[in-house]
Structure formats: C-alpha cells, structure tokens
Amino acid sequence: APLNTLTPSYLAINPMGTIPCIDDDGMVLYESMAINLYLARKYGTSVAPKDAAEDAHMLQWSFFAATEIETTALKISSTFAENLADSETGKAVIEVAARMLRRPFRVLEQHLADKDYLVGDRFTVADLNAAEVVRYAQAHAPLFDAHPAVKAWLERCQSRPAFKAMWDARAAEPA
Template sequence: MLTIYGVYRSRAIRPLWVLEECKAPFTHIPVIQAYRLTDSTAASAALNTAMPDYLAINPLGQVPAMRDGALLLTESLAICLHIARKYGGSLGPTSDDESSLMEQWALFAATAVEPAAIEILYTLRDGQADTATGQGIIRVAAEKLKRPLARLEAHLAPQDWLLTRFTVADIMVAECLRYAQSHSPLLDSFPNVARWLTAAQSRPAFQTVWAKRAAEPE
C-alpha cells in the first residue's frame, strides 16, 4: 500500500489533498519537521525528520516522502503527479499531452510561484509584516509574483481550471500560491486567479485536509 510520510502542516498536505480527492487507500505516517521540536533527539520526541530511521528514507531530512511498492519519492509535486497518474482517475492525465501540461504546471508552481510566495509566508509567520524590513520583503516578493499571476489570470479568463477540468495541476499550483494568500492585496488585481483559488479551496477534499491540518499542533 502507498505510504505518505509527513504531517499536514507541511508540504505533505499536497499529496494528502490529492489522495483525499481520489479516495485511494494509503498509510499515513505523521513525521514532523525536526526544527519544530525543542529537542528532536529526546527519547520522548515525536517521529521527526532528524531521526536516523527517517533519514534512511529521505537523507535531506524533509517531508513529505512516499513509498509505493519499490518506488520511493521525496519531492511533493512528483508525489502528487505519481498519485494522480496511478490512482487519480480524472485528476490525472488522459493523454501524453495532458501529462506534459501537468508537468509544466508543476514546474511553474515550484519555480515561478513558490519561492516568492514562501518569502511572504515566512515574513508573516515570524511577525515581521509590520516592520520596515518585513514590509520590504513582502513588497519585493509580491512584485516577483506579478508576472506568474498575470500568466494565470490570462489563462483562467475563459475557463474554470488550469486544464479542461479540475486536476492535480490545480492542486499543485494552488498549494504553492497559498503561501502568499494571507497577503490580502496580492490577488486584488487578479480576479480570475482569486476566483479559481477560492473554488479549489472550497472543494470538500481540501476542506477535509485543512481541518486535519488545523487539528495538528502548531
């Protein structure tokens, strides 16, 4: 059976969302990030990314990771694509062209969206948004996102989803963009993107995994 390692408060939420959408059976092992623990080496410490048993799975000490038979993957978007192809039905590609499009959107999410979006997330999370330094970081990061958001805005103008239906592509891009979502002015100039993101996050599967995320300790 497919196994996912990682807590919901991590990039593991991406493949966990895909799995919730397609209702595929899986085993979930909630490995927490070591940096979130006071002492990740303590005997009482929760299963975490610094433990030797987990480092044997992912030497980078990051989550998520996935085992599916003999296959081991340690990149969240590659895991999402694998699950969608193998178990996802309409979430996955129905042709070689669709497979290529989904791979393109995964790379777009990882390279054009996530780096700047996560700068915004960290700045807000660390309580720096009201400082001059924090405001500068957010301003620069938001500027970096304008071009990819303009690309999304035009693409979504005539359609509801990134492909002809809701797919893993929407999950991957939406999850990377979510990191910047708390900066409310970001989407003001991109109504199609805002509409699409709201629709994706209104899906019952997302609401289920988000509730499980909220139930985990911060």
C-alpha cells in the first residue's frame, strides 16, 4: 500500500497504526464501526438513525456484531485465507468457531425471520457494520445453511451496488 501506517506521522493520528482512520476537521476516529456511525449521523442519509430508538438499536447491533461474532468469525476467515480449512487442525478450528457462533447466529436468525434488515425496515449503518463482521464466517457454508434468514440478509447486503463496487475495487488491489 502507498501509505505506511507505522510512520510517526500516521501513528500520531492513529496510535494503533491501522486502517481505516479519518480526520474530519480535527475529529479523529480509527475504529471502522465508530467511523461508520459518525458519518451516518453527520450526513443524515437513509442509513442514519431517524430517532433515538433507531440510534440505540443501531448501536446495539453494531456492538453485538463486534462483541459476539467478530473474533470468532475471524478464526473461520483466517483459516480459509491461510489455506488450512482442509487440514485436521483447520477443520477443528472451524468446527469450534461455528459452534461458538450458533447462539449469536440464532439471535440474528430470530430477529431477521420477519424483516429484511436489522433496523427500521431499510438498509442502515447497523447492517453495514454487522454484515461486514458476519461476512468473516461466510466461507463456512453449513453455518449459513442452518440460518437461512441470516444468509438471505447477508446476500441482500452484498447485492447492493455500493458493496459490489467496493468488492470489485478491493479485488483489483495488488496483493
């Protein structure tokens, strides 16, 4: 990447040295979910909360994804990314992770059983945040086959033109 995130100048803005990070006229954030929530509120588009109740639910689903799904789903993602999914160790890692994701996926499944999106019957920043986290487990098809509402929701989120454009751009990046 053309940006070295471990330079002193970057670390002065983001001490974690991670991407993403924004500096919006002195408002510095370096956690992707916080950035998404901030931008949605600031620009007030359809992805933003319409009222305090929607805001609370968007926070709830974003935190739910981060605390209940992300770390475990990343184990599945990294196992596949490192081409270990077919090894005995990799299979064991994936099975344990899938077992640990059953309860949070069941919660999502129940919530999405009669709705298309997490909050307000429209795609919102809650879906943006949660779908990215849930995507980390997507390589393990049995987990999604057991949760058809979650699978359909993720497919809806990923079928959006903005997601497709981002994914195409990401695929075109040099390795």
